Amino acid sequence: MARDVERKPTSFDVAKLAGVSRSAVSRAFTPGGRISPQTKEKVTRAASELGYRVNSLARGLQQDHSGIVGLVASRLDTPLRSSQVARLSELLIREGFKPMLITAERPDHVGTLIESLLGYNVAGMIFTSDTPPPDLIKDCARFGLPVVLINRPGNSGWGDRVVADNLTGGSMAAQLLIDCGATRLGCLMPRRETFSVSGRAQAFVDYATERGHPVEVLLADDQGYADARAGIAKADADVLHRIDGLFCSTDLMALGALDALRIDRGIKVPEQMQVLGFDNIEQAGWGSYDLSTISQDIDAQAATVVRLLIERMAGDASSNKLEQEPLTAILRGTTRHAR
Amino acid sequence: MARDVERKPTSFDVAKLAGVSRSAVSRAFTPGGRISPQTKEKVTRAASELGYRVNSLARGLQQDHSGIVGLVASRLDTPLRSSQVARLSELLIREGFKPMLITAERPDHVGTLIESLLGYNVAGMIFTSDTPPPDLIKDCARFGLPVVLINRPGNSGWGDRVVADNLTGGSMAAQLLIDCGATRLGCLMPRRETFSVSGRAQAFVDYATERGHPVEVLLADDQGYADARAGIAKADADVLHRIDGLFCSTDLMALGALDALRIDRGIKVPEQMQVLGFDNIEQAGWGSYDLSTISQDIDAQAATVVRLLIERMAGDASSNKLEQEPLTAILRGTTRHAR
DNA sequence: TTGAAAGCGCTAACAA
DNA sequence: TTGTTAGCGCTTTCAA
Numbered sequence: 001m002a003r004d005v006e007r008k009p010t011s012f013d014v015a016k017l018a019g020v021s022r023s024a025v026s027r028a029f030t031p032g033g034r035i036s037p038q039t040k041e042k043v044t045r046a047a048s049e050l051g052y053r054v055n056s057l058a059r060g061l062q063q064d065h066s067g068i069v070g071l072v073a074s075r076l077d078t079p080l081r082s083s084q085v086a087r088l089s090e091l092l093i094r095e096g097f098k099p100m101l102i103t104a105e106r107p108d109h110v111g112t113l114i115e116s117l118l119g120y121n122v123a124g125m126i127f128t129s130d131t132p133p134p135d136l137i138k139d140c141a142r143f144g145l146p147v148v149l150i151n152r153p154g155n156s157g158w159g160d161r162v163v164a165d166n167l168t169g170g171s172m173a174a175q176l177l178i179d180c181g182a183t184r185l186g187c188l189m190p191r192r193e194t195f196s197v198s199g200r201a202q203a204f205v206d207y208a209t210e211r212g213h214p215v216e217v218l219l220a221d222d223q224g225y226a227d228a229r230a231g232i233a234k235a236d237a238d239v240l241h242r243i244d245g246l247f248c249s250t251d252l253m254a255l256g257a258l259d260a261l262r263i264d265r266g267i268k269v270p271e272q273m274q275v276l277g278f279d280n281i282e283q284a285g286w287g288s289y290d291l292s293t294i295s296q297d298i299d300a301q302a303a304t305v306v307r308l309l310i311e312r313m314a315g316d317a318s319s320n321k322l323e324q325e326p327l328t329a330i331l332r333g334t335t336r337h338a339r
Numbered sequence: 340m341a342r343d344v345e346r347k348p349t350s351f352d353v354a355k356l357a358g359v360s361r362s363a364v365s366r367a368f369t370p371g372g373r374i375s376p377q378t379k380e381k382v383t384r385a386a387s388e389l390g391y392r393v394n395s396l397a398r399g400l401q402q403d404h405s406g407i408v409g410l411v412a413s414r415l416d417t418p419l420r421s422s423q424v425a426r427l428s429e430l431l432i433r434e435g436f437k438p439m440l441i442t443a444e445r446p447d448h449v450g451t452l453i454e455s456l457l458g459y460n461v462a463g464m465i466f467t468s469d470t471p472p473p474d475l476i477k478d479c480a481r482f483g484l485p486v487v488l489i490n491r492p493g494n495s496g497w498g499d500r501v502v503a504d505n506l507t508g509g510s511m512a513a514q515l516l517i518d519c520g521a522t523r524l525g526c527l528m529p530r531r532e533t534f535s536v537s538g539r540a541q542a543f544v545d546y547a548t549e550r551g552h553p554v555e556v557l558l559a560d561d562q563g564y565a566d567a568r569a570g571i572a573k574a575d576a577d578v579l580h581r582i583d584g585l586f587c588s589t590d591l592m593a594l595g596a597l598d599a600l601r602i603d604r605g606i607k608v609p610e611q612m613q614v615l616g617f618d619n620i621e622q623a624g625w626g627s628y629d630l631s632t633i634s635q636d637i638d639a640q641a642a643t644v645v646r647l648l649i650e651r652m653a654g655d656a657s658s659n660k661l662e663q664e665p666l667t668a669i670l671r672g673t674t675r676h677a678r
Numbered sequence: 679t680t681g682a683a684a685g686c687g688c689t690a691a692c693a694a
Numbered sequence: 695t696t697g698t699t700a701g702c703g704c705t706t707t708c709a710a
Binding site: 011012022056062 | 706
């Protein structure tokens with residue numbers, strides 16, 4: 001096969017073919033550009049004949065943004081994260097932006113990576129998981145670059161935040177288990193603290209304790225299915241048998257806990273122990289789990305994020321915003337609620 | 340909060356502060372640039388003092404590519420797809436590229452979307468799910484733009500392909516079920532044909548039929564968990580009871596089928612029916628499913644994709660390549676293999 | 679509404 | 695090794 005490479009046609013080529021100036025070409029491709037229908041028609045025809053496309057790099061160099069939005073996410077292969085990124089990406093694209101994806105597994109490199117986004121004149125940045133390094137945030141602030149943080153703490157000093165209402169969520173979870181007749185509560189959480197996960201777990205513990213239900217805290221090494229399963233599989237038997245209502249700080253952990261309880265420990269759910277998760281990932285609804293959970297509305301979350309971004313790009317200069325997304329309880333088969 | 344916006348420092352600013360020329364600045368930021376350690380030091384110091392970063396837009400305008408790689412994927416919130424994208428993104432970034440993510444749910448828009456990538460002088464494109472529109476492929480070919488297709492048919496005329504060895508995979512699946520003692524086979528596949536899914540299902544049917552095991556084909560409305568579950572839940576009882584070994588063309592479908600069999604139809608797996616999936620998504624290994632499956636090595640796949648891309652960018656002008664990725668059988672609890 | 683000209687920030691070819 | 699110069703392809707004043 002021949003791999004002859006043609007030069008990409010430029011606005012100059014189009015202008016020549018259409019018999020107009022390069023400015024005319026530019027205007028033809030600028031929404032709302034002041035150009036007569038006839039010239040626009042000529043340009044469009046010439047352009048499609050040559051296979052011309054506006055060079056977004058050159059355009060972005062000229063204007064102040066390139067239409068690219070940085071999307072920073074770790075653990076993309078996790079159910080919750082992947083649906084967040086999927087929704088965000090769809091919405092961004094629908095609004096005419098192009099998401100540039102930075103998946104950052106090793107925190108050491110992250111800084112440099114994210115920094116490189118600035119070189120693309122991004123229109124804004126979205127952080128779903130990692131907290132941006134302080135230096136970077138400082139730079140974003142310097143250049144007035146819109147930043148939206150999802151489920152992150154608000155100590156960066158710059159950037160709007162969209163967070164699940166973890167305080168309410170944790171309390172909801174506790175009240176729910178109590179309403180379902182659980183009296184001796186447990187809470188499974190990862191050893192390493194994380195804004196949202198620790199927040200809701202703490203709220204759960206506080207709320208339950210206040211209501212006279214002390215909480216046994218169970219720790220897992222990390223937030224994955226396997227971590228949670230191992231955590232429960234190795235948990236002290238006495239502690240486990242003391243609990244009749246277990247809140248897991250994410251669905252993924254709840255699923256691991258469920259399998260550990262049923263398979264590894266022979267504990268019947270919900271008969272001997274009720275289990276409640278958080279997030280409402282797709283797998284929570286699968287038949288073998290049928291997990292009761294507190295649902296985050298990912299669609300709504302994504303919509304809020306993109307709206308904030310657009311408002312900022314439109315020049316909204318008010319101080320950092322905080323949007324709390326509402327939560328809903330989804331009662332399924334791992335709790336003994338009155339149906 | 341003050342939202343004063345500074346101008347971004349340019350190489351000019353850095354040059355002035357460092358007392359050198361703009362080319363020196365450029366060279367200082369070009370790997371392998373011919374520059375003395377002293378000047379580089381001066382430049383670096385000045386740059387970090389000003390918070391300078393190379394403008395990739397301008398750089399990309401000058402050189403022939405922007406370092407951006409287009410990554411086209413649909414159904415990103417699906418386990419297999421999300422891990423593919425996660426690995427690809429990681430590898431691309433490690434190689435110094437920036438993935439631009441196009442998630443295309445509605446095929447009508449896709450063309451325009453993907454086209455817009457060309458405007459960013461992308462260094463290459465990766466298609467994980469959708470087949471690129473023919474016009475677009477033609478343009479990629481015209482400009483010599485590297486394209487890699489994952490699990491796509493090879494009828495586009497341009498682009499290297501990385502595919503699971505579906506033919507072998509389907510045969511492996513059939514042989515495996517037969518080896519495990521299944522005699523009356525079934526195959527669950529989506530109604531709508533897809534390159535990989537239909538390919539392996541067809542291979543399964545062909546192989547089994549040749550060996551004297553006719554196959555009952557069961558159809559689901561689509562490839563999701565729910566589609567598969569509904570498909571089995573509504574399947575004809577006679578047909579279902581005639582089958583003792585069921586191959587599902589993806590793990591996601593297999594999990595839906597498993598839940599339907601056990602929960603909706605009261606059929607014991609693997610006692611009454613053995614079940615085998617394909618892909619080895621994370622959930623297949625979860626305790627409640629413990630699904631036997633044929634594994635695609637996603638890491639290896641991603642590595643191959645990126646390698647091909649890099650070879651092409653380095654000027655490899657050989658004709659379209661086809662890389663078959665090997666498959667491994669993972670025997671878990673849904674088959675009655677000799678342990 | 680149109681075209682000419684300047685310039686976005688950078689790199690690369692050339693000359694010193 | 696360094697600086698000078700000429701673009702990369704586009705948008706955007708500014709005049710006409």
